[in-house]
Amino acid sequence: MILIDNTCISDDIEDQFFVCDLDKCKGACCVEGDSGAPLEEDELAILDEIYPAVEPYLTQAGKDIIAKEGTYTKDWDGDYVTPVINGRECAYAIYDQKGILKCGIEAAFLDGKIGYKKPISCHLYPIRVTKYEQYHALNYDRWEICNPACSLGAALGVPVYKFLKEPLIRAYGTNWYDQLTQEIDERQESRLREK
Template sequence: MEMSGPIVIDDIVVDGKVAVQGFACQLSRCKGACCSIPGGRGAPLLDYEISEIKDSLPFILPYLDQRKQTEIEENGFFEGATNDFATVCIGDKDCVFVYHENGISKCAIEKAYNDGKIKFRKPISCHLYPIRVINFGGIVLKYHEIVECDSAREYGTEHNIVVAEFVKDALIRAFGEEWYSKLETEVQKIKGEKVTIRETVRV
């Protein structure tokens, strides 16, 4: 992977790796590992997302096993404080909203959305992954690398799909079409420079 410096779009700093790192999820290979990473803390939640999920729970719960339904009903689905909420995990691993299908970890929130039962797709932090949003006096979009995503990096590199392209829908949802269009222009410019460099090397 060629290195690239940070990209700044409308005061939002984007990790250069977002524009150059090949990435495209292959659930059949990774088995949805990002939803079941050991560590005890689940997906970061924006404050407003808590009420969205609460309102949708009657449609989400049926997709979960009894243990997770009971956990949510008795102890809730989130932890933390304002501006630092996250979903809880079961057994220091699964997000409480994970269900398993053919050995693959999947999101019950997104399942309910895909089935047309709710309008909230899933937490934006999940939708953006492998990008993490960091806010220290300004928004920084950081590429988060874990070994469980090796297959995604391999497939993305092979098919010339970079992180920014893979999470296009999530970036538009978070920052708007106009903002993404500006980022896309920068990504294509960097891709073009990489091709030029390779052609020069061949000569």
């Protein structure tokens, strides 16, 4: 594991490879799972604020469930999550012309309508962050639906931490990310010397 400031980073984030392959998975992470996307408390007000700009991008079913439940809801553990449609896809998920699920929030962001890209839990995936009182644990989440992403990442030689550079910087800052890459570089150089 790697320790930086108040974060504990799993070795898998250095060692595993990952590049989303939407043509193969069809955006399954927006529809599979036990509940909606996890949300940070500071994201709740953001979702309320941006919703008028995001709403035109959403499906009617998504709009209907948000009208009923709100821009966010709580799961059975009491954690804030995005609403889901009939226990399936995220209310913010939209289909593109190829039938691939994408994020309506991100679509509004890419069109310059809002300044918020998407929930940080979605942006960081396949890293899942568990927040403890003293530190954050960053772990690589293995999920069968992402096997194509693992294969593509391995073929391209892109480790998880490089694929997720932008969201990691968004979550923890540039200095933190620079420390992470420096620590990984030093670990890899040390392994080479030991051979």
